Structure formats: C-alpha cells, structure tokens
Amino acid sequence: MTKTIVVAISENHAIGKDNKLLWHLPKDLKHFKEITTGGTVIMGRKTYESVGKPLPNRRNIIITRQDIKIEGCKVVNSIEAAIDLCKTEKEVFIVGGAEIYKQSMHLTDRIYLTIVHKNFDGDSFFPEISLNEWKEVYREDHEPDEKNLLPYSFITYERF
Numbered sequence: 001m002t003k004t005i006v007v008a009i010s011e012n013h014a015i016g017k018d019n020k021l022l023w024h025l026p027k028d029l030k031h032f033k034e035i036t037t038g039g040t041v042i043m044g045r046k047t048y049e050s051v052g053k054p055l056p057n058r059r060n061i062i063i064t065r066q067d068i069k070i071e072g073c074k075v076v077n078s079i080e081a082a083i084d085l086c087k088t089e090k091e092v093f094i095v096g097g098a099e100i101y102k103q104s105m106h107l108t109d110r111i112y113l114t115i116v117h118k119n120f121d122g123d124s125f126f127p128e129i130s131l132n133e134w135k136e137v138y139r140e141d142h143e144p145d146e147k148n149l150l151p152y153s154f155i156t157y158e159r160f
Contacts, residue, residue, distance in 0.1 A: 002091040003083060003107050006035055007126055008114035008152075014122025015098060019050045022120040025148045032095075035112055040092045042082045042104075047096040048073070061085060063100060079103045098124035110158050117151040135160055 008028050009015050016022060037057045045064035054060040054072035061074045061082045068075060076082050079100060086092045094104045105127050111134065138156035142148065 001083075001086060001089055002109045003094065003104070004091055004110040004112060005094045005101060005104065005108050006032060006112045007096065007101060008032075008116060009126045010116050010118055010120040010122065012119040012122075013125045013128070014120040015096065015101075015126050016050075016124045017120075017122045019046055021050075022122055023116055023118075023150060025114070025116065025150065025152060027142065027148050028114045028116075028152065028154075031112075031114065031154060036093045036095065040086050040089055041095045042079070042086075042092060042100070043095045044097050044100040047100070050097075079107065083107065098126065102127055108159070110156065113155045113157060115153050115155060117153070129157060133159060 007015060008025070010022065014022060036055070040059040040061060041055055042061045042063065045062055045066065048062045048070065059074070060072060061076060062070055063076055063079060063082055065077055074085060076085065083092065094100060094108065111129065134157040136155055137158050140154045142152050144151055
C-alpha cells in the first residue's frame with residue numbers, strides 16, 4: 001500500500017490558523033478532489049471539524065483520542081490504527097492536520113504538495129521535507145489568475 005500525504009503549504013510551511021485554511025485557491029481544491037476521490041482519506045479530528053462533514057465519495061477515517069462516533073466515518077485513536085484499516089487498499093491519503101502530518105511523515109511513501117508562493121501568519125505548520133529522504137518527481141507551476149489570486153505549484157515527492 002502506498003501511503004500518501006496531500007497538503008497545501010505556504011513558503012514558510014504554514015497550513016492553517018484558527019483551524020481554517022489561509023487562502024482560497026479553487027484549482028488546488030479541484031486538484032485535491034481529483035487525487036482523493038474514490039479513495040480513503042485519513043485526517044485528525046480538528047481537520048474533520050474544519051471541513052464539517054465526511055468528504056463525499058471517499059472513505060473517511062478520523063483520528064482522535066476522544067471516545068466519539070462520527071456518522072459516515074470510521075474513528076480510530078492513532079495513525080497506525082488508521083493505516084491498519086486500509087491493508088487491502090492500493091493507496092491511502094493522509095490529509096491533515098499538522099499533528100497527523102508530523103506523526104505520519106516517517107510512514108509515508110509519497111507527498112502531493114501544493115506550495116503557495118507567499119508567507120502566511122499561521123498557527124499550524126507542515127514539517128520540513130528532507131531532500132536526503134525525498135525526491136521531487138513532478139512539478140507544475142501556476143501564475144495567479146482571476147480565480148486563483150496567488151502563485152502556486154503542484155509538486156510530487158517520492159521517498160528514495
């Protein structure tokens with residue numbers, strides 16, 4: 001099974017503030033949907049709460065230490081337990097937040113990264129990607145347009 005992180009970060013690695021995204025890029029949302037639709041997404045409870053509902057057309061697994069049930073989702077208490085539920089799948093997508101990314105970096109085979117080419121004031125951050133462990137295998141750069149007001153790049157990293 002391929003374990004894949006899907007994340008959008010700023011130049012200074014910020015991914016959010018006050019449990020909200022820092023920017024609105026419709027092309028990135030479309031990119032995320034294309035990558036994850038039909039698959040399994042693994043996310044932390046706070047990320048789930050920021051989305052507000054299970055992501056449609058995907059199996060949703062939520063990681064939390066709380067003893068809760070979430071309709072339409074499977075709830076587990078660790079990244080390892082979430083991955084364990086997916087043994088028969090070809091690929092699973094780890095979609096946040098900061099603590100889940102931190103806990104899963106050493107388990108991950110691929111990163112689909114959107115980098116927004118601007119620094120943001122955030123309160124949650126994505127870990128550094130060590131180029132000693134990861135190789136860039138794809139890159140697509142985008143200039144701002146009428147709907148996407150910031151420059152950004154889609155980058156794919158694979159572990160050596």
